[in-house]
Amino acid sequence: MRLRTVGSLAALAFAMLAAPASGEAVAPTVRGGAIFAERCKECHDPGDDRAPPRAVLATKTVDEIVAALTTGPMAPVAEGLTPDDKRAVATYLTAK
Numbered sequence: 001m002r003l004r005t006v007g008s009l010a011a012l013a014f015a016m017l018a019a020p021a022s023g024e025a026v027a028p029t030v031r032g033g034a035i036f037a038e039r040c041k042e043c044h045d046p047g048d049d050r051a052p053p054r055a056v057l058a059t060k061t062v063d064e065i066v067a068a069l070t071t072g073p074m075a076p077v078a079e080g081l082t083p084d085d086k087r088a089v090a091t092y093l094t095a096k
Contacts, residue, residue: 028084032092035085039077057093065090 036044043051057065069078069086078086 028088028091029095032088035089036092062090062094
């Protein structure tokens with residue numbers, strides 16, 4: 001019993017050390033995916049004609065998507081996003 005407890009504690013300690021600390025940066029693809037789900041998914045995932053589907057967006061470059069979010073047709077939807085947020089969304093969409 002004692003060996004199992006020690007092993008469990010060691011595994012827990014390792015998991016805590018491996019996890020990002022509070023305040024550490026989240027990977028751009030993770031942050032971008034969360035932003036996409038919150039602001040973009042409603043129009044870009046259904047597959048209707050309201051907006052290009054995500055598969056089409058995946059063929060664009062990061063710079064093209066950032067431009068669309070900054071000065072293009074998606075600028076109103078992206079209002080309030082930081083440049084890093086916009087790049088995170090673009091990175092998420094173009095990740096292979």
